[in-house]
Amino acid sequence: MALHRTSLPRTAEAVALLELREAIVRGDLAPGAPIRQSAAAEELGLSVIPVREALKTLAGEGIVTYVPQRGYTVTELDPRGVEGIFRVRELLEGEAEANAAARMRPEDIAALRGALDAQRAAVAATDVQGVITGNRRFHFALLNRCDNEWLLRFVTQLWEALEPHRALSYRRGAAAGDYARAEAILAEHDAIATAFENARIPDALRLLAEHRSGGLADFQRLLTPAEQNK
Incomplete structure (x- = not known):
């Protein structure tokens, strides 16, 4: 997934939000790509909770999409x-x-x-x-x-x-x-x-x-x- 933990002092949720957003903008997470919360948390050295909260923020912005039983994916536009x-x-x-x-x-x-x-x-x-x-x-x-x-x-x-x-x-x-x-x-x-x-x-x-x-x-x-x- 190519997430990289930043060294700057931030809350865990802020770290997750920044790194997920940048991975999406870089294209490491392309439109339609699934985002596994546990895998993202492991790569960032965080618990799942801040990753989940960051994904909720991105979903509110329309950058990712949540589907029950399937989880989060990078939003695909038509x-x-x-x-x-x-x-x-x-x-x-x-x-x-x-x-x-x-x-x-x-x-x-x-x-x-x-x-x-x-x-x-x-x-x-x-x-x-x-x-x-x-x-x-x-x-x-x-x-x-x-x-x-x-x-x-x-x-x-x-x-x-x-x-x-x-x-x-x-x-x-x-x-x-x-x-x-x-x-x-x-x-x-x-x-x-x-x-x-x-x-x-x-x-x-x-x-x-x-x-x-x-x-x-x-x-x-x-x-x-x-x-x-x-």
């Missing part, structure tokens, strides 16, 4: 479910971006560029985890400037629900040697960063909305059976 998530993202994330854009500082714009540079280096190195991390850093360099705590919390939850599938998408592309979409995302991020650098906020927000639409199309292709994509 095209309709993804469309629902992106529709809510369009409403909430667009609002959060507009809120944050009005409060961007030079150091925040520099953070956008730093995240983009890291993402570009990861694409060049075919480092899937680095690409995912850089992508998230880029978007949250903006989103973290949102001063509505609840809005940011819900947007973050929507991101978390999609991360396992984002990891799967990048890995499939890397396995096939297809980096065209990764390069396109870099170009889109560069245009967004440039718009912020030139204080063209309406353009930046428009580009972010278009970028989100492209993300929906990516997920729809990922989740549509291959024969339907021909």
Whole structure:
């Protein structure tokens, strides 16, 4: 399962939550994969109780699914479910971006560029985890400037629900040697960063909305059976 016990002082439940979440985002636990509580507890050197509580938290976020008599699995989404998530993202994330854009500082714009540079280096190195991390850093360099705590919390939850599938998408592309979409995302991020650098906020927000639409199309292709994509 590739869980790794952190050395930082945290409660047992916090350790389990962090490690399970990161294993899912890394793709070590792919959509549909079962999560055995006893096995996870053994790998982390914890009792089953904090692992169970962590899984309940992840289930509340929609990242894992619980089925009686079967236990927990990493949530599998279908095209309709993804469309629902992106529709809510369009409403909430667009609002959060507009809120944050009005409060961007030079150091925040520099953070956008730093995240983009890291993402570009990861694409060049075919480092899937680095690409995912850089992508998230880029978007949250903006989103973290949102001063509505609840809005940011819900947007973050929507991101978390999609991360396992984002990891799967990048890995499939890397396995096939297809980096065209990764390069396109870099170009889109560069245009967004440039718009912020030139204080063209309406353009930046428009580009972010278009970028989100492209993300929906990516997920729809990922989740549509291959024969339907021909």
